[in-house]
Amino acid sequence: MGGCLSGDVNGGKQAIGGVQQRPTSSIPNNAAHNDAVDFFFRSRGQYPLFSQIELSLSALNLVDRDITSKSDPMAVMYLRKKDGKLEEIGRTEVILNDLNPKWIEKITVSFQFEAVQTLVFHVYDVDTKYHNVPVKTLKLQDQDFLGEATCVLSEIMTRPNRTVTLNLTGNFGAGVNRHLGILSVQAEETVASKTVVEINFRCVNLDNKDMFSKSDPFLRISRIVETSAAVPICRTEVVDNNLNPMWRPVCLTMQQFGSKETPLVIECFDFNTSGNHELIGKTEKSVAELERLCLQKEGANFVYPSFSHGNKVLKGQLLVDRFVEKVQYSFLDYISSGFELNFMVAVDFTASNGDPRTPSSLHYVDPSGRLNSYQKAIMEVGEVIQFYDSDKRFPAWGFGGRTSDGSVSHAFNLNGASYGDEVVGVEGIMEAYASALRNVALAGPTLFSNVVDKAANIASQSLSENSPKYFVLLIITDGVLTDMVGTVDALVRASDLPLSVLIVGVGNTDFKQMEILDADNGRRLESSTGRIATRDIVQFVPMKEIHSGHVSVVQALLEELPGQFLSYVRSRKINPIGAPAI
Numbered sequence: 001m002g003g004c005l006s007g008d009v010n011g012g013k014q015a016i017g018g019v020q021q022r023p024t025s026s027i028p029n030n031a032a033h034n035d036a037v038d039f040f041f042r043s044r045g046q047y048p049l050f051s052q053i054e055l056s057l058s059a060l061n062l063v064d065r066d067i068t069s070k071s072d073p074m075a076v077m078y079l080r081k082k083d084g085k086l087e088e089i090g091r092t093e094v095i096l097n098d099l100n101p102k103w104i105e106k107i108t109v110s111f112q113f114e115a116v117q118t119l120v121f122h123v124y125d126v127d128t129k130y131h132n133v134p135v136k137t138l139k140l141q142d143q144d145f146l147g148e149a150t151c152v153l154s155e156i157m158t159r160p161n162r163t164v165t166l167n168l169t170g171n172f173g174a175g176v177n178r179h180l181g182i183l184s185v186q187a188e189e190t191v192a193s194k195t196v197v198e199i200n201f202r203c204v205n206l207d208n209k210d211m212f213s214k215s216d217p218f219l220r221i222s223r224i225v226e227t228s229a230a231v232p233i234c235r236t237e238v239v240d241n242n243l244n245p246m247w248r249p250v251c252l253t254m255q256q257f258g259s260k261e262t263p264l265v266i267e268c269f270d271f272n273t274s275g276n277h278e279l280i281g282k283t284e285k286s287v288a289e290l291e292r293l294c295l296q297k298e299g300a301n302f303v304y305p306s307f308s309h310g311n312k313v314l315k316g317q318l319l320v321d322r323f324v325e326k327v328q329y330s331f332l333d334y335i336s337s338g339f340e341l342n343f344m345v346a347v348d349f350t351a352s353n354g355d356p357r358t359p360s361s362l363h364y365v366d367p368s369g370r371l372n373s374y375q376k377a378i379m380e381v382g383e384v385i386q387f388y389d390s391d392k393r394f395p396a397w398g399f400g401g402r403t404s405d406g407s408v409s410h411a412f413n414l415n416g417a418s419y420g421d422e423v424v425g426v427e428g429i430m431e432a433y434a435s436a437l438r439n440v441a442l443a444g445p446t447l448f449s450n451v452v453d454k455a456a457n458i459a460s461q462s463l464s465e466n467s468p469k470y471f472v473l474l475i476i477t478d479g480v481l482t483d484m485v486g487t488v489d490a491l492v493r494a495s496d497l498p499l500s501v502l503i504v505g506v507g508n509t510d511f512k513q514m515e516i517l518d519a520d521n522g523r524r525l526e527s528s529t530g531r532i533a534t535r536d537i538v539q540f541v542p543m544k545e546i547h548s549g550h551v552s553v554v555q556a557l558l559e560e561l562p563g564q565f566l567s568y569v570r571s572r573k574i575n576p577i578g579a580p581a582i
Contacts, residue, residue, distance in 0.1 A: 071125040080118040114558035117153040147180035154387040195254040200322035202246040209270040216271040224263040260288040294323035331562040337576035341388035346451035348477040349401030350444040373506035382426035401440040411450040445482035452490040459497040478507040495533040514540040
């Protein structure tokens with residue numbers, strides 16, 4: 001979220017200067033945005049990834065179920081949950097006497113990159129006696145069914161015009177499935193998902209809270225919600241020993257501040273290593289008022305709350321040196337313009353996984369069809385990423401295994417081919433993995449650098465050809481790295497490329513090394529030569545923690561990917577295909 005940091009003021013200085021953490025569990029309803037859940041995460045400085053999408057529906061050649069007139073259609077949209085049940089998300093209005101309706105009422109849905117969101121549409125002919133009844137209260141079993149259509153939300157969002165045309169079908173008599181017309185669904189991302197304000201704050205004449213030095217101030221910005229509670233949305237870094245501090249620019253999205261008139265509480269604290277930061281003063285301003293402060297070059301006095309004497313007005317002031325409102329291209333803008341995410345996978349074939357023929361092995365393939373942890377990770381991540389890859393041809397490698405020539409390889413083709421590492425679709429990866437288990441002996445040690453370099457070479461080649469592609473390498477491993485230095489060096493080199501690395505840890509090994517690679521402590525990786533990574537490209541998730549917490553591996557792994565993609569294209573000033581610079 002731009003220059004904003006964690007909203008928790010109980011942590012240490014490193015936390016204040018570190019990167020923002022996001023939840024591993026996201027919005028429970030994978031379609032409709034839940035403000036209560038959103039505020040819960042925001043109060044902890046966490047921001048679940050979503051973009052508000054408005055869906056417009058229209059239909060052609062609907063079945064006429066009325067005798068003396070035409071059908072009066074209404075559409076209902078559902079989300080198909082993991083257990084197969086349908087959860088209603090929204091309804092259109094009823095349009096009278098029309099077999100080719102264009103509904104005006106839009107249905108709002110929260111797009112989540114890390115979830116496969118299957119949408120189901122039902123169209124009904126509403127009985128005449130219900131025409132004056134609010135659509136939300138209509139009992140659907142009392143209406144005539146006109147047809148059903150299904151699609152995945154990411155299918156819509158990856159189309160250049162963000163529109164899909166679906167055939168309506170349904171059973172009418174003798175179990176015959178009939179074609180019942182066409183439903184068109186068009187998606188539009190709301191402006192709120194793209195609008196940001198960038199603000200340069202500074203203060204003058206702050207009260208000194210320290211005895212032997214000056215205060216170490218930072219700002220915390222909170223949004224006033226309907227319950228009158230203040231929910232933190234942003235925090236600046238700490239400026240040491242300074243009563244007239246100037247902070248780095250703060251970037252706030254409209255999703256964070258709501259509207260330009262929404263009241264914001266801006267508090268200035270003196271940092272203390274104990275975590276008990278002392279309030280210096282506070283003020284309440286909306287984004288619109290902050291903009292006026294900048295234009296009029298005025299300051300806002302802080303106040304100090306006192307229960308006995310009311311608020312005390314302080315001489316310390318908050319000033320806005322710069323205020324810029326702009327629209328940024330979103331992740332969906334890039335994807336719908338033709339940018340692709342290309343999936344690659346690397347599987348750990350070291351001996352520490354255990355003999356694949358024994359049920360205790362992490363590589364054991366259960367005859368009953370139950371997936372092992374490697375198969376689960378491949379399926380769950382692949383099923384999401386594949387929608388963003390047009391040809392669905394995925395490079396797949398193994399590492400740490402003894403191949404047919406007797407040598408241990410740390411980047412062999414999973415399909416067993418001497419040349420050509422690509423397989424077709426997620427099913428192709430699963431088949432190649434099963435075949436490799438029969439033909440490759442588990443060995444060791446555990447080295448990542450070779451497969452990272454392979455992925456980086458592919459990304460580098462694509463970059464040299466100016467291809468609109470971003471690459472995602474999934475590494476699934478059970479072990480402790482033998483080449484930690486080499487892996488860090490490879491990742492630092494790759495941080496300049498259109499590449500992200502997702503790591504799934506399986507088994508009960510200590511994965512502290514993976515957590516270091518993840519760099520979620522706010523410090524970027526540093527190579528053996530002292531080079532600092534351009535950006536964070538690694539996301540690590542231990543399979544055991546995720547399964548015990550009933551959180552999808554996909555959601556935990558992929559939550560940072562759109563942000564990593566955007567950090568890459570924005571740092572290189574790359575616009576969506578055919579889009580002007582903004």
